[in-house]
Amino acid sequence: MIEAHELSRRYGPFTAVDRVSFAVEEGEIVGILGPNGAGKTTTIRMITGFLPPTGGRVTVFGKDLFAEPRKARRDIGYLPESVTLYPEMRVREYLAYRARLQGMSRAEAREAIFETMDRTLVADVEGQIIGTLSKGYRQRVGLAAAILHRPRVLVLDEPTVGLDPKQIVAIRELIRTLGKKRTLLLSTHILPEVELLCDRVLIIDRGRIVAQGTPAELHATFLGRHHLVVEVRPDGGTGAPHDPVAGIAAVLAALPGVEAVEPLDGGPVAAEPVAAAPAVAEPAASEPVRPPSEVVRRSGRFRLSVAEGADPREAVFRAAVERGWVLLGMAEERGSLEEVFVQLTTRDETVPAAGEPAAAAEASEAAETEEEIPS
Amino acid sequence: MSGLWATFARELRAYFLSPLAYVVLFFVLVLQGAFFSLIVYHLNDPASAAGRPFDVFFSGFPFWMILLFVVPVVTMRLIAEERKTGSIEVLMTAPVTEGQVVAGKYLAALAFFAALWVPTLLYAVLLDLYGEIDWWTLAAGYLGIVLIGGLFLSVGLVASTFARNQIVAAVVTFAVNLLVFFVAFLPGMVDRPLFQKVFEHTSVLDHMDEFARGIVDTRRLVFYLSTTLFFLFVSARALEDRKWR
Numbered sequence A: 001m002i003e004a005h006e007l008s009r010r011y012g013p014f015t016a017v018d019r020v021s022f023a024v025e026e027g028e029i030v031g032i033l034g035p036n037g038a039g040k041t042t043t044i045r046m047i048t049g050f051l052p053p054t055g056g057r058v059t060v061f062g063k064d065l066f067a068e069p070r071k072a073r074r075d076i077g078y079l080p081e082s083v084t085l086y087p088e089m090r091v092r093e094y095l096a097y098r099a100r101l102q103g104m105s106r107a108e109a110r111e112a113i114f115e116t117m118d119r120t121l122v123a124d125v126e127g128q129i130i131g132t133l134s135k136g137y138r139q140r141v142g143l144a145a146a147i148l149h150r151p152r153v154l155v156l157d158e159p160t161v162g163l164d165p166k167q168i169v170a171i172r173e174l175i176r177t178l179g180k181k182r183t184l185l186l187s188t189h190i191l192p193e194v195e196l197l198c199d200r201v202l203i204i205d206r207g208r209i210v211a212q213g214t215p216a217e218l219h220a221t222f223l224g225r226h227h228l229v230v231e232v233r234p235d236g237g238t239g240a241p242h243d244p245v246a247g248i249a250a251v252l253a254a255l256p257g258v259e260a261v262e263p264l265d266g267g268p269v270a271a272e273p274v275a276a277a278p279a280v281a282e283p284a285a286s287e288p289v290r291p292p293s294e295v296v297r298r299s300g301r302f303r304l305s306v307a308e309g310a311d312p313r314e315a316v317f318r319a320a321v322e323r324g325w326v327l328l329g330m331a332e333e334r335g336s337l338e339e340v341f342v343q344l345t346t347r348d349e350t351v352p353a354a355g356e357p358a359a360a361a362e363a364s365e366a367a368e369t370e371e372e373i374p375s
Numbered sequence B: 001m002s003g004l005w006a007t008f009a010r011e012l013r014a015y016f017l018s019p020l021a022y023v024v025l026f027f028v029l030v031l032q033g034a035f036f037s038l039i040v041y042h043l044n045d046p047a048s049a050a051g052r053p054f055d056v057f058f059s060g061f062p063f064w065m066i067l068l069f070v071v072p073v074v075t076m077r078l079i080a081e082e083r084k085t086g087s088i089e090v091l092m093t094a095p096v097t098e099g100q101v102v103a104g105k106y107l108a109a110l111a112f113f114a115a116l117w118v119p120t121l122l123y124a125v126l127l128d129l130y131g132e133i134d135w136w137t138l139a140a141g142y143l144g145i146v147l148i149g150g151l152f153l154s155v156g157l158v159a160s161t162f163a164r165n166q167i168v169a170a171v172v173t174f175a176v177n178l179l180v181f182f183v184a185f186l187p188g189m190v191d192r193p194l195f196q197k198v199f200e201h202t203s204v205l206d207h208m209d210e211f212a213r214g215i216v217d218t219r220r221l222v223f224y225l226s227t228t229l230f231f232l233f234v235s236a237r238a239l240e241d242r243k244w245r
Helices: A040-047 A069-073 A091-101 A106-119 A135-147 A165-179 A191-197 A215-222 A245-253 A272-280 A313-323 A337-345 A358-371 B002-017 B019-044 B053-059 B061-075 B080-085 B087-091 B098-117 B120-130 B135-162 B166-185 B193-201 B204-212 B218-241
Strands: A002-011 A014-024 A029-033 A055-060 A076-079 A153-157 A183-188 A200-205 A208-213 A227-233 A258-264 A300-306 A326-333
Touching (some): A002 A040, A014 A055, A076 A135, A106 A135, A106 A165, A135 A153, A165 A183, A165 A191, A183 A191, A208 A215, A245 A258, A245 A313, B002 B019, B002 B098, B019 B061, B053 B120, B053 B135, B061 B135, B061 B166, B080 B166, B166 B204, B204 B218
Parallel strands (some): A029 A183, A153 A183
Antiparallel strands (some): A002 A014, A002 A055, A258 A300
């Protein structure tokens, strides 16, 4: 397991990471989530012992990472953000080098290299020069090198960044199998990845942990209820005059389990303006352009806020039948982690508060580019 | 120690996997050969002063040009490249110490640098066929190359630790080593006896003359080994600090 106590890192006056504490238990997969410049990479670098913190400490299975680095580092496998392999080396050569760096004997290394190449599916390129490999393969070679010495903790910084969708799926699969037996810490800004892979999530923003918990807990805490989007055609398909939008909303709102109704895109429009259509099309215009106000919309969508634990879908269907509406669609809209994330981390971009001028955001951005390594 | 040897082996291999090594080898060979044959022609001229070819070779200006130009090229990428590409992150999260990494890289650079001079042994063998070579004197000369080159390389390693850009590292290395080299000319310019004395003891040019004549002075050994170790120490500490992150 890996523990961070009050971890801080300052770059001059800029605090990249501010008293961050967390623990990753054995066998757990924890995701660090945050926008660019939030301090993810800085945190990861301190957790892996690359960057000395300006405050706090890190322990890996009880060993202090900076007091006894050589012992503690042996338990960590690390894949940095910019997967940095030596492009002029061959895959197997490189893995052999990494094994020696870990202090493995030649025999140990050979066995580990074969096993790892099989697991990470790089055995077919073992003789290739790394510089000629595709990004997906390079990522896998990086992963292979990180798990070569069988570390108990695996730290991956943005493991799927820059890969194509197919490669992403493959790498995620690999991460999932690797995480079965290990303690795994993963940083990313791709939310579905976290939901897919992680047992627990830490959300970091501007150097602080703003939320942590399982994806489900975060949902419950920050989003609470879910929504139901209903699309109906109130004229019953006949073009006949029908209930006004407000009337439809009222009917839906009266259903049990529905707390509020919000008509989306203005709701259905009454059927009269249809007759005006041929008159507009007279001057041989191939496509008569109508102002949006005249667009005939016979169906309308409504978003229903659903009370905790209620399921009004059946009631919606019955109400529609009863009123003679055609029910065109009904979809549950569950808050995604994305919304939690946006809610937690986008305050300053939408509302530039007086105390936080744009300069601060720029400064943190500059710091991020500073710490990023051009590949 | 595994960290030292892993770094050493990779670094040495990296030299021979890059085109740079072959470019350097090629030009050094050409220059060495050209200078040496010029020296031999010159000494064969009855009008010229008598001298031993290797004495002239080791103390000649061309020899210093090779030394001054080759060292930055050999050392510039050592740490700067790892920092630029980020592979330093992998290196410094492995269970190895900064000292091991610095030592491994330095020894690899020294080995490559030393290898550049191995072909000149062939000239010695050739000369021995027609004349007589004092092999111990020659050994002292090579010791001088390794010691002085070793100091220059350690300067290069420090520059490569501090500069992220390889070109900057190379330029700084060249400039600093050039300054060290010019110390040899200072005694003639200052008249304070104290400074003169100091400059005499730090003049790489005079030291090389001594070595080439077969004189191995312990003071020189102490001077080169201690300054080199000092620079390696600075490099290791700088790497440890990672202030430049």
